Amino acid sequence: AHKPNQDAYSVTHPFEEKETDAFFGVYDGHGRDGDKCAQYVRDNLPQLVTKYVIRAKMKEKANTLVGDTENNEVIQLKKEQIQAACQKAHIECNRGIRRNVHIDDSLSGTTAVSVYLHGERNRMTVCNVGDSRAILGQMIQRNGKNDGEDDANPSSSENGNSSSLRAQPLSRDQTPYRRDERVRIRAAGGRILSLDQLEGLEPVNNDDEEMDKQWDNNDDSELVLGEELDEGGDPPRVWSPHGEYPGTAFTRSLGDAIAEELGVFAEPEMITRDITSQDKIIVLASDGVFEFLTNQSVIDICAKFSDPLEACRAVVAESYELWLQYELRTDDITMICIFVDDVASDNNSVSHSLYESENTAPGDEASAKVAFDLVDGYIPVEGSKPVRNRLSKEKSQALEKMKTKLTKNNGELEDLENVDINELITEKSSEEKAHIAEAIRAS
Numbered sequence: 001a002h003k004p005n006q007d008a009y010s011v012t013h014p015f016e017e018k019e020t021d022a023f024f025g026v027y028d029g030h031g032r033d034g035d036k037c038a039q040y041v042r043d044n045l046p047q048l049v050t051k052y053v054i055r056a057k058m059k060e061k062a063n064t065l066v067g068d069t070e071n072n073e074v075i076q077l078k079k080e081q082i083q084a085a086c087q088k089a090h091i092e093c094n095r096g097i098r099r100n101v102h103i104d105d106s107l108s109g110t111t112a113v114s115v116y117l118h119g120e121r122n123r124m125t126v127c128n129v130g131d132s133r134a135i136l137g138q139m140i141q142r143n144g145k146n147d148g149e150d151d152a153n154p155s156s157s158e159n160g161n162s163s164s165l166r167a168q169p170l171s172r173d174q175t176p177y178r179r180d181e182r183v184r185i186r187a188a189g190g191r192i193l194s195l196d197q198l199e200g201l202e203p204v205n206n207d208d209e210e211m212d213k214q215w216d217n218n219d220d221s222e223l224v225l226g227e228e229l230d231e232g233g234d235p236p237r238v239w240s241p242h243g244e245y246p247g248t249a250f251t252r253s254l255g256d257a258i259a260e261e262l263g264v265f266a267e268p269e270m271i272t273r274d275i276t277s278q279d280k281i282i283v284l285a286s287d288g289v290f291e292f293l294t295n296q297s298v299i300d301i302c303a304k305f306s307d308p309l310e311a312c313r314a315v316v317a318e319s320y321e322l323w324l325q326y327e328l329r330t331d332d333i334t335m336i337c338i339f340v341d342d343v344a345s346d347n348n349s350v351s352h353s354l355y356e357s358e359n360t361a362p363g364d365e366a367s368a369k370v371a372f373d374l375v376d377g378y379i380p381v382e383g384s385k386p387v388r389n390r391l392s393k394e395k396s397q398a399l400e401k402m403k404t405k406l407t408k409n410n411g412e413l414e415d416l417e418n419v420d421i422n423e424l425i426t427e428k429s430s431e432e433k434a435h436i437a438e439a440i441r442a443s
Helices: 034-063 079-099 179-187 206-213 295-302 308-326 393-408 410-416 430-442
Strands: 007-012 021-030 112-118 123-129 133-139 165-169 191-193 237-239 246-248 269-274 279-285 335-339
Touching (some): 007 034, 021 034, 021 279, 021 335, 034 112, 079 112, 079 123, 079 269, 112 133, 112 279, 133 295, 165 295, 179 191, 279 295, 295 308, 308 335
Antiparallel strands (some): 007 021, 021 112, 112 123, 123 269, 133 165, 133 279, 237 246
16 A cells, blocks of 8 residues: 655745735645644645734734824734744644644644745745755856856856756754754753664764753854764654654654654744845755755756746656665655746835834834844754765665575576667657657756
């Protein structure tokens, strides 16, 4: 029997009844009821974000001086207000899973990575719970000029062999590879071990835990936990001190009631940033995409296409091939690709919510002190899950068995030497050759 696909995604446009706004999300379920958890979040999280954004706008309107505004359309929330609304939505969505009688979330749950585009201000807010990922393809500037600015396809470099877009992370994986997450999980009573360490096949380095305890929060250095533990697809996981459960390879999720007692909660990490003319591609994807592909590789593949759907197909196909190459199984693979068109350089609808109106007379906004609504900076890459480039132990063992079996059948191999390979060749048509060439280009 085939396991159901436990990934889900959502595209909500218009969002909050605004053509300028949209909400995109990717949800990667896990556990027995992981598909139900992912589908629940898909169906409810966008609505909950809408609910709390509207509430925040109504509250902001009520606090605005009489006569300043006539409707909700001109109310623009600040970064803190939008992020507060998104956080409430994630927490309520998590409670909804817990209350749902049709979902057993004791050992099941889902990740959630989303981007909320508030287009009137050319901004986006990215929320992340778990180890799905959001990345940005940003045009590289050299000598004050964008690479590819004069090209017919601005996504291609002059030699046509590589992208002139640099991959920038919009989210940060929440896994035990991150020192701050390990510290938080251990403080909640959890253990951090790989499966081999749990089963006694690999030694447990207690120095790692001591280093984490002495870690200064202002120190950006990371213990490179993954290089030794994940060579064969065996990442560090969260375990209860009382048994061999739950074994989550992430430190935040929606659902996972048992893991939540160990610090695996549903609070999202969020960033809000302006969308600039250099921003060309936004990608949301489950970890099945990034198991064997780097952020830059994904952006490079996407940049070869003018259609985001074709870009998605190419990345998913490449990911799938790499799973077959390095593993005996494939993970669920889900991806949303957004191509950013022209971005307006100015915005005339500046809301009064951006100003400190206290002790300011109506109509005297020009002399009011501007309240800084600063956007977030770039996401650090330290502590990200390393990209795998080796066979899993299961795949290595299967290949050894196959090699042994072939060695025993030397007689059959000798018979193959008498086969004329030219008799087995099927000539390809011009159309078939064109399809093959396109597939090679996409890879």
